[in-house]
Amino acid sequence: MPRYDAKPIEARWQQYWETHQTFRTEGPVPGKEKLYVLDMFPYPSGSGLHVGHPEGYTATDIVCRYARMKGKNVLHPMGWDAFGLPAEEHAVKTGTHPRITTEQNIDTFRRQLKMLGFSYDWSRELSTTDPAYYRWTQWIFLQIFETWYDATHEWTGPDGVHRRGKGRPIAELPIPPDVAAQGTEAIRRYQDRHRLAYVSEAPVNWCPALGTVLANEEIIDGRSERGSHPVVRLPLKQWMLRITAYADRLAEELEDLKWPESIKYMQRNWIGRSSGAEVDFSVQVDSSVEKQLKDWQGKRASLGFPAEPEPGVIRIYTTRPDTLFGVTYMVLAPEHPLVSSITTDSQRSQVEDYIRRSSLKSDLDRTDLAKEKSGVFTGGYAINPVNGQSVPIWIADYVLISYGTGAIMAVPGHDERDYAFAKAFDIPIVQVVAPVPGDKSSIAADLENSAYTELGIAVNSGAYDGMKTDEFKAKITRDLTESGLGREAVNYRLRDWLFSRQRYWGEPFPIWHELDDQGNPTGLMRTDAIDSLPVLHPHMEDFKPTGTPEPMLAKATPEWLFRTDSDGVKLKRETNSMPQWAGSCWYYLRFCDNLNSECFIDPEKEKYWLPVDLYIGGAEHAVLHLLYSRFWHKVLFDRGYLSHSEPFQKLVNQGMILGENGEKMSKSRGNVINPDDIVREYGADSLRLYEMFMGPLEQVKPWQSTGVEGVYRFLGRVWRLMIDERAETMTLLESVVDAEPTTEQLRVLHKTIKAVTDDIDRLAFNTAISRMMEFTNFMSGQELRSRSVLEQFIRLLSPFAPHISEELWHVLGHEETLAWEPWPQYDPALLIEDTVEVPVQINGKVRSRIVVSATCDAAELQAAAQADDVVQKNLEGKSIVKVVSVPGRMVNFVVR
RNA sequence: GGCCGAGUGGCGGAAUAGGCAGACGCACGGGACUUAAAAUCCCGGGUUCCGUUAAGGAGCGUACGGGUUCAAGUCCCGUCUCGGCUACCA
Numbered sequence: 001m002p003r004y005d006a007k008p009i010e011a012r013w014q015q016y017w018e019t020h021q022t023f024r025t026e027g028p029v030p031g032k033e034k035l036y037v038l039d040m041f042p043y044p045s046g047s048g049l050h051v052g053h054p055e056g057y058t059a060t061d062i063v064c065r066y067a068r069m070k071g072k073n074v075l076h077p078m079g080w081d082a083f084g085l086p087a088e089e090h091a092v093k094t095g096t097h098p099r100i101t102t103e104q105n106i107d108t109f110r111r112q113l114k115m116l117g118f119s120y121d122w123s124r125e126l127s128t129t130d131p132a133y134y135r136w137t138q139w140i141f142l143q144i145f146e147t148w149y150d151a152t153h154e155w156t157g158p159d160g161v162h163r164r165g166k167g168r169p170i171a172e173l174p175i176p177p178d179v180a181a182q183g184t185e186a187i188r189r190y191q192d193r194h195r196l197a198y199v200s201e202a203p204v205n206w207c208p209a210l211g212t213v214l215a216n217e218e219i220i221d222g223r224s225e226r227g228s229h230p231v232v233r234l235p236l237k238q239w240m241l242r243i244t245a246y247a248d249r250l251a252e253e254l255e256d257l258k259w260p261e262s263i264k265y266m267q268r269n270w271i272g273r274s275s276g277a278e279v280d281f282s283v284q285v286d287s288s289v290e291k292q293l294k295d296w297q298g299k300r301a302s303l304g305f306p307a308e309p310e311p312g313v314i315r316i317y318t319t320r321p322d323t324l325f326g327v328t329y330m331v332l333a334p335e336h337p338l339v340s341s342i343t344t345d346s347q348r349s350q351v352e353d354y355i356r357r358s359s360l361k362s363d364l365d366r367t368d369l370a371k372e373k374s375g376v377f378t379g380g381y382a383i384n385p386v387n388g389q390s391v392p393i394w395i396a397d398y399v400l401i402s403y404g405t406g407a408i409m410a411v412p413g414h415d416e417r418d419y420a421f422a423k424a425f426d427i428p429i430v431q432v433v434a435p436v437p438g439d440k441s442s443i444a445a446d447l448e449n450s451a452y453t454e455l456g457i458a459v460n461s462g463a464y465d466g467m468k469t470d471e472f473k474a475k476i477t478r479d480l481t482e483s484g485l486g487r488e489a490v491n492y493r494l495r496d497w498l499f500s501r502q503r504y505w506g507e508p509f510p511i512w513h514e515l516d517d518q519g520n521p522t523g524l525m526r527t528d529a530i531d532s533l534p535v536l537h538p539h540m541e542d543f544k545p546t547g548t549p550e551p552m553l554a555k556a557t558p559e560w561l562f563r564t565d566s567d568g569v570k571l572k573r574e575t576n577s578m579p580q581w582a583g584s585c586w587y588y589l590r591f592c593d594n595l596n597s598e599c600f601i602d603p604e605k606e607k608y609w610l611p612v613d614l615y616i617g618g619a620e621h622a623v624l625h626l627l628y629s630r631f632w633h634k635v636l637f638d639r640g641y642l643s644h645s646e647p648f649q650k651l652v653n654q655g656m657i658l659g660e661n662g663e664k665m666s667k668s669r670g671n672v673i674n675p676d677d678i679v680r681e682y683g684a685d686s687l688r689l690y691e692m693f694m695g696p697l698e699q700v701k702p703w704q705s706t707g708v709e710g711v712y713r714f715l716g717r718v719w720r721l722m723i724d725e726r727a728e729t730m731t732l733l734e735s736v737v738d739a740e741p742t743t744e745q746l747r748v749l750h751k752t753i754k755a756v757t758d759d760i761d762r763l764a765f766n767t768a769i770s771r772m773m774e775f776t777n778f779m780s781g782q783e784l785r786s787r788s789v790l791e792q793f794i795r796l797l798s799p800f801a802p803h804i805s806e807e808l809w810h811v812l813g814h815e816e817t818l819a820w821e822p823w824p825q826y827d828p829a830l831l832i833e834d835t836v837e838v839p840v841q842i843n844g845k846v847r848s849r850i851v852v853s854a855t856c857d858a859a860e861l862q863a864a865a866q867a868d869d870v871v872q873k874n875l876e877g878k879s880i881v882k883v884v885s886v887p888g889r890m891v892n893f894v895v896r
Numbered sequence: 897g898g899c900c901g902a903g904u905g906g907c908g909g910a911a912u913a914g915g916c917a918g919a920c921g922c923a924c925g926g927g928a929c930u931u932a933a934a935a936u937c938c939c940g941g942g943u944u945c946c947g948u949u950a951a952g953g954a955g956c957g958u959a960c961g962g963g964u965u966c967a968a969g970u971c972c973c974g975u976c977u978c979g980g981c982u983a984c985c986a
């Protein structure tokens with residue numbers, strides 16, 4: 001078989017790696033530098049691998065094989081993110097248990113990945129659906145449950161960084177005396193309100209088609225991210241994780257990570273920190289506005305700003321307290337608790353009607369109405385605390401109950417949304433900010449046509465007139481704080497993470513609810529004992545959704561659902577399950593120590609392997625997986641289980657591979673490329689090489705079938721560089737000799753070593769392959785090929801095309817794998833050429849080229865250029881104004 | 897609407913520090929080998945014009961219009977197009 005035939009070669013070497021355990025990684029090796037390179041592990045879908053998977057996987061595999069040859073201790077694992085809806089939907093259709101489907105799919109994925117020759121340490125393989133794995137997912141949940149966030153705690157972590165704010169054990173939560181006085185039950189409820197995992201009853205996104213509630217992050221344009229089904233809002237008791245407690249740290253600690261700026265930017269936006277002030281407005285009770293305001297102000301001056309506003313007071317949040325004098329109305333979210341008490345009898349029916357309509361609206365409807373503002377006047381008025389003006393109170397669904405305080409002061413002169421609303425309902429517009437006089441860059445205020453949202457100086461603002469926006473903000477915030485009417489405040493766009501789902505195929509919660517004598521939940525909870533984990537799924541035959549927000553697990557047998565604790569208290573199991581994100585939040589930790597049954601990760605292994613040095617995956621996980629993981633990581637860090645505060649040092653997003661027609665690959669477009677077909681026809685090495693040769697890793701690029709043939713031909717040329725195709729058996733060509741290489745051969749080799757090494761370091765695999773093609777083209781033209789030169793080249797090729805490289809290495813006379821051979825070093829002295837060709841320009845245009853010694857200086861170069869015939873002809877009759885001579889680069893004569 | 901990224905031959909792309917634009921590959925054309933084909937090997941190529949169809953030469957070329965510079969795909973200003981993200985967060 002002397003012709004290059006990928007199939008038997010690839011099968012043979014995959015077998016060799018497996019039987020020799022070539023890529024098995026040993027734990028911490030003191031003194032040996034580690035490299036942890038991670039792929040975003042796949043969801044093993046029924047349709048198998050698509051060509052997008054091997055893109056990132058090949059890139060990491062090249063980095064790993066290269067790093068091993070450079071002597072690093074490399075951790076390169078693979079596993080399965082295998083909980084999730086498709087397996088359960090399949091169970092609904094066919095009755096097959098999701099575990100069976102999942103295992104079949106994993107087998108397919110594993111077979112396909114092994115077929116591509118990736119150097120994973122398969123002994124570290126894990127699946128999120130394995131009870132030995134999700135035992136620890138449940139354990140981590142309990143750690144989060146047993147943690148509260150102390151925002152004022154100052155401390156220095158094991159990383160030596162001083163921080164303010166820490167997740168601490170719930171037992172350390174200070175209990176206020178009045179709560180303590182009410183006894184243990186009150187204390188337990190108080191603690192429950194402060195845990196990082198808590199139950200809340202709030203409007204949530206219920207997706208009837210998927211039979212589950214969804215997190216905000218899983219909703220796009222009012223529809224489910226998966227399947228694009230409609231979503232409605234329902235008030236339901238749900239588990240929430242207090243990610244907002246970590247909002248500041250999640251935003252700030254992005255800074256030093258080597259991530260794409262766009263991803264950092266998206267995370268910061270998602271967190272959406274804004275700072276401003278909370279201000280209280282008293283609702284007007286009768287016509288004696290002045291007296292009411294004075295009394296209330298007097299009370300506030302002595303008592304200060306209360307934690308919760310007293311009845312009849314509306315608390316608002318604003319980023320522009322400097323526009324307080326421009327308030328002409330206020331808006332409450334339709335769900336705001338004060339709405340019904342403020343509404344006058346004459347407005348009540350209209351208000352109630354509006355509330356009903358907006359509660360039925362899905363988020364999609366609300367978005368559609370973005371262009372046209374809707375709202376209803378409540379009939380009530382509030383008193384502006386800074387100028388005593390009476391302002392009407394409206395309700396409108398452009399104010400969200402879930403952000404800030406659910407109420408705003410409306411300043412139509414200086415806020416676009418308020419402006420649109422005021423125009424629609426004929427509400428007065430007052431200007432309180434003017435452009436800075438004499439500042440040419442500032443835009444003129446034109447309140448006839450639009451709101452003026454720029455910064456400027458204050459007008460119509462009483463004693464504050466003439467102040468710059470920034471000073472004004474600081475000053476009035478101070479003044480409001482002193483008079484007990486307001487305070488500085490920070491808000492986040494980020495909401496707490498809705499953590500429960502109603503599906504079967506997810507991790508059960510290790511939580512029990514206490515029941516009273518009638519069998520009703522008391523609201524108090526107990527946890528499963530750590531040593532009793534994991535909580536396994538109940539056996540079920542019927543996977544049809546309940547059709548209601550009642551979770552699937554509620555259909556389990558009573559044996560699973562109920563028990564009586566040792567103190568006689570009856571308990572019912574939590575029947576929600578965890579979202580798919582749970583398992584993927586910490587899998588990178590488990591890879592370091594996947595068989596440990598004592599703890600989720602051995603601290604020594606964590607210290608050695610973490611953080612992940614290189615993490616490659618799709619950009620679609622910019623704000624979901626990557627934010628959730630960082631959050632869990634920080635909680636575990638605060639609780640002392642981890643020694644690094646960030647999980648992923650360097651992140652790279654591979655670009656999507658499009659179909660041959662330049663469109664996104666999809667079954668419906670009929671442009672899907674199946675990796676199995678490519679491997680069958682050309683082999684895994686060609687697929688790997690082509691995916692890397694297509695273009696820069698991070699770029700979106702279309703598939704070209706003929707391109708695969710191109711790299712396949714290249715491998716054929718490499719093969720023929722040393723193998724005699726006409727021989728019956730594997731025989732080296734006679735031109736492969738043990739002789740000394742020529743200086744030119746040496747120079748080309750060492751240039752190639754340098755280029756390929758540098759290119760791998762910056763993940764520029766496409767140009768690395770180009771350089772190896774150039775080497776091959778050159779060597780093909782050489783009659784005698786030095787064995788040592790070829791051997792060094794094969795090492796360069798091996799991370800990209802490992803199978804053919806092993807085979808050629810073997811034919812060159814080596815018994816062992818080349819996976820551990822040292823990476824070639826280049827000799828800078830050999831890179832230097834004796835002569836160089838240098839272009840000569842006249843007035844910036846290339847007129848000639850001269851060949852000079854590589855070491856000649858600027859003056860010698862100029863002299864050589866001037867001696868050139870063509871140059872002389874061009875210089876004839878002209879006067880030289882200037883000469884630019886850059887040694888080794890070019891000469892330019894500026895003439896007139 | 898806002899923010900980010902990108903526009904280079906017929907196609908994918910290269911040019912790391914402002915210094916020969918188009919490396920490498922695909923597709924295409926020509927040739928060699930062959931009875932023939934496949935495979936392989938060699939050669940060619942941005943574009944317009946001048947030159948007898950040749951050798952050779954001149955001009956124009958990195959989305960478009962300006963600018964800086966001896967020199968711009970690369971830096972600056974403006975415009976257009978495409979892609980991604982985001983969209984009532986007060």
